[in-house]
Amino acid sequence: MFAVPEIKVAEQAGVGLDGRPRPTEDHVVVLDNAVVLLDGATSPSPDLPPGGWYAGLLAEELGRVLRERPADDLRLLLSDAIAAVAGMHGLHPGASPSSTVALLRWDDERVDGLVLADSPIVAFGQTMDRLADDRLALLRVAGRLGTAAEVRALRNRPEGFWVAEADPAAASHALTRSWPRSSLDAVLLATDGVSVGIDDYQLFGWPEALRLAREQGPSAVCDAVRRAEYGDPLGERWPRAKRHDDQALVLVDFATDVSAHLPAASA
Template identity: 35%
Template structure:
């Protein structure tokens, strides 16, 4: 397994994380709690990520849903967090063994493969009116002003009503059973020479700019991935600073990409 990664900004200033072991790559995309809490999002994703790594070290063949559930429980206990009052994170995990590959996705980080893209889009079905409202205003040229931020708060409040619920979406937060609702895929190593794991801050502008040809991305080195990240940031700054053509919550979202090559 050969891994190339890039993040923008670096982890010290980002809520994204990329973690690599001998057999697995994990990508996380943290989000702040919907209500004020004393635990920073960075602390949550670091604690959660370390628990995932420790869990894989202790039980290399643990089912990934069990691993994620265990790590949510351990993180919630360590940080004294409770459902609906905690930071959260997406999860994308790729792990290989002698017989094949296991993929796990929870939330809207994605794993691209030669066979298709695996991503959990359930959050897109929640708060559609609120999302349409802020996007329409961006399309009118108002940009990321205070009214935009008020509309985002309304969007987040509606999302909170449907988080980790059957009528909404599932995410790693403080409820271990959320892991039981992740997307799990098993595939052959023989037919899967590469994977690309990405947070939405990376793949959404790539998709908008038709740069999401994942077989090509899978050939890039870490230096080339970092250059791609900078190009995306430059486009956001110079070509679409107010979200006119690519409506989004803020000018720049944290970006993370991990390329895995097998064989």
């Protein structure tokens, strides 16, 4: 029997497009054998519900289906969760809030990961393996996401990017990977408010992020990114839509046996 991994979570709210503080739109659900991490997209129109509202509903539904169907394909579970939330709340493709998705699930033999949009999963063992959906980043670099209209035109389109919204078919475009559990020491799941500090700002690499998360907690990684942004308040060094994005970082440490510290079951 494998050890029970230690799971640590750090979350920190950012600001809205207007620069004012508001509740985080990131959501994390931790189960016995899985982690769900979602980043609700800031709604471009006041007529739409907030992305955080949608992400919270989808995270809750994903938690439910992961508990009830622990062996099902992750893409299928995501598709069913998107359909359930859309059906319950009357959401329609192209006119609904959206969210990124990162899922990690494990059993005694295998660890499965899924990402949709820009919330990466980084696995560490003898080598590092970054599972990331870079379609949004490539469109930004190409200058194709400069306006809300351009984002809407490219959302959930073959020539654009894919994200959880109201169309269950988006789940089929998620990226997935599986690893033998014995090959992994730890896994990080991050929203882009954290990953930007590593992939874009290049403050440090993912191995250093893992070291910080293990030694000082995931909040140390979030704080390092936030400090860098405080030093660039106008976005001159690192152009960005918001001074500070919401942050969520999860460390799943397979090398630490939490079960060794659990009380023994009574006879």
